[in-house]
Amino acid sequence: MADETKGQRTPGGRPNTPGGRRPDRNGGRSGGGPRRSAGRGKDARPAVSKASPARVFALQVGKAVREREAFTHDVIEAQLLEARLSEEDKAFATKLALGVTMSAGTLDELIxxxxxxxxxxxxxVRDALRVSAYEIIFLDKSPHAAVDQGVELVRSVEPRxxxxxxxxxxxxxxxxxTFPFGNPDDSLVALARKNAFPVWMAKSVLDDRGKDELKAFLEASNEVAPLYVAENALRAEAGEVQAAFGExxxxxxxxxxxxxxxxxCWKVGNHRxxxxxxxxxxxxGGKAIVSDASAQAIARLAVPRTMPGRxxxxxxxxxxxxxxxxNVxxxxxxxxxPLETVDNLPFKAKIQEKRAALTGVRLDEAHVLDAQRLRAKFGDEAFDAVFVDAPCSGLGTLRRHPEIRWRITPRDIESLARLNAVILQEAAYCxxxxxxxxxxxxxxxxxxxxxxxxxxxxxSIGERFKIVPLGDAAAAKAPGASRQDAAKALFFAxxxxxxxxxxxxxAQFVRVR
Incomplete structure (x- = not known):
């Protein structure tokens, strides 16, 4: 696949930058000034909207996500509680709101x-244009209806x-x-644009994982995430959760x-x-929690085979x-x-304590602490087991957090990698x-x-540890095994x-000295 991230031109003739132009924190453009022709007359007043309720809802969600840098799912959930929408409109409004967030950078490039x-x-105005642009480019909807509704949506926020x-x-x-303006099979830019991804991100996955994995990742990231529920054996009776699903x-x-x-762990077929x-x-009642299946699998890996003292x-x-x-x-x-936790935000520690009480979890102490100072807080060799659930870019969760793809930058990933190297070493000393x-x-x-x-x-501290293989050791030893196969033998991925x-x-390690 050709690397076309430099000098690529879109149909408008302007050079394309990786991921399109990225909105600033205020949702506008750096250096953007007022424009009277775009309806900035000081006497202009928003009109009563003739746009459909679902589109108005999607616009309101997009505005809230932009202004507050909020998580889209959280905004949708909160606003659905107050919205007077039919079930059909709720479904369409949710699809629009998530789709606009997911494809914001690509939509901005086109706009x-x-x-x-x-x-x-x-x-x-950009918020409103994004809603209709998403319909036109990514949904199989009538262009005439999308344009008419888009005009009404823009009119509702700025009549002029x-x-x-x-x-x-x-x-x-x-x-x-002609969208995505190239052949996705041989153009990285077109493939990224088709799937509404920043080009730099697609290139990063291509370099790290290869073409086949890139395509699978892009396609899966744009689908609805399955719903997984974890049964809480500390509160629920045996069979109670499954029986409730049956009822x-x-x-x-x-x-x-x-x-x-x-x-x-249960996969629920119907999200509703x-x-x-x-x-x-x-x-x-704390008898079950929503949690991705991979997260549940990792929790099982982190608990030792013998009871830890701490x-x-x-x-x-x-x-x-x-x-x-x-539960494990x-x-x-x-x-x-005996369980102690660390997080750097006080409000999260309070949430931990409330959830622990609800779910019957033993929580000895929730420490509010910068994880880069674990050794200073706890000293050397304080714990029998340490689990680092590291802060990361979250690219594996894009279906659940669509806003990540246009907020994260290559510099963020480099910064997170450096941070996690420090945290892992601090945890190792403990x-x-x-x-x-x-x-x-x-x-x-x-x-x-x-x-x-x-x-x-x-x-120096890492040299005192040995890696514990978590994957398929047999695959790594098979004839013709690749470096990727060897990596799979070492890590859970x-x-x-x-x-x-x-x-x-x-990845898991045991301290040997």
């Missing part, structure tokens, strides 16, 4: 090339920009005929990840099932992994293990001789995964696939 002065676009909207959207209808007439099936069966009273009661979870967030870890401990030892150290991410970049491991093993769990990575 910019259809505008005379894109820097002058009001952020609210209706003419501009009509011109821009009609140009996009014409552009749709709710929701199909729930057991799960395997990378050939490993995951006990008490969690809103049904029987299932909602389980979640509200276990540390680094990067505990809102406490989901804590619940999973203690209860299964293996018949009791929960691990006892004979103790277990686990490093995990929810991303697929080599910089944050394999290269962090390599850097750790070359460090779930690939992102349609209708499968998120992409996660884990």
């Amino acid at each position: 910019d090339h259809a505008c005379t002065n894109p820097k002058a676009l009001m952020p609210e 920009a209706a003419g501009l909207a009509n011109a821009v959207l009609r140009k996009l209808v014409d552009a749709r005929r 709710a007439r929701a199909e729930a099936e057991p799960v395997t990840v990378d050939g490993r069966a995951i006990p008490r 099932a969690i809103a049904r009273p029987e299932v909602a009661a389980l979640l509200k 276990f540390l979870e680094v990067g505990a967030g809102r406490g989901t992994k804590s619940i999973l870890l203690q 401990a209860f299964e293996r030892f018949g009791a929960q293990m 691990t006892k001789v004979g103790g277990l150290l686990t490093y995990a991410t929810c991303t697929i970049t080599k910089a944050e995964n394999e290269l962090v491991v390599e850097r750790f093993l070359r460090s 779930s690939n992102l696939r349609s209708d499968g769990p998120d992409a996660h990575f884990a």
Whole structure:
């Protein structure tokens, strides 16, 4: 596949930068000034919208995500509680809102090339144009209806920009005929554009994982993520969760990840099932939690085979992994293990404590601490096992967090890799001789995964550890085995696939001296 990331020109004739032009934090363009022709008259007032309720909802979500840098799913969930929409409109509104976030950079590239002065676009006008641009380019909808509704949507936020909207959207209808402006089979830029990805990100995956994995990753990232539920054996009676799904007439099936069966993990066929009273009661009562199957698999890897005297979870967030870890401990030892957690945000520590109380989890202490100072806080060899759930780019979770792809930058990934190398070494100092150290991410970049491991093993503290193979050792020894096969023998690495769990990575070490 040709590397066309430099000097590539789109139909508008302007050079394309990796990922298109990226919105600034205010949703506009760096250096963009006011433009009267775009409807910035001070006396202009938003009109009553003639756009459909679903499109208005998608516009409101996009505006909130842009202004607050919020997570799209969180905004949708909150606004659906107040929206007066039919079930059909809710489904379409959700599809639009997620799709616009997912494809924002690609949509902006197209909108910019259809505008005379894109820097002058009001952020609210751009929000509205994105909704209709997504319909025109990525959905099999009537172009005429999309243009008409797009004009009304823009009119609702800036009446004087209706003419501009009509011109821009009609140009996009014409552009749709040749989109993605190249052959995705031999053009990296066209492949990235077709799947609404920044070009730099597609190139990174191509360089790290190869062409076949890139295509599978791009396609799967744009699909709806499956729903996985973890049964909480600390609260639920045996068979109670499965029975509730049966009463709710929701199909729930057991799960395997990378050939490993995951006990008490259920894949739910109908996403709406969690809103049904029987299932909602389980979640509200702490008898079950929503958690990706790969995350559940990693929690099983992180718990030692013998009861640890002291276990540390680094990067505990809102406490989901804590619940999973203690469930594994209860299964293996018949009791929960001594568990301490670390997170650098006080509000997350409070959430951990509340969730622990709800779910019956033993949580000895939730430390609010910068993970780069673990050794200073706990000293050397303080824990029998340490689990680092590392901060990462989250590229393995793009289906659940579509905003990531246009917010993250190559520099962010480099910074996270450096940070995690420090955190892993700090955690290593706190691990006892004979103790277990686990490093995990929810991303697929080599910089944050394999290269962090390599850097750790070359460090002075890393030299005191040996890696624990987590994968298929037989595959690595088979005739003709590649370096990739060897890597699979060492690490847990779930690939992102349609209708499968998120992409996660884990490496494990034992301290030998």
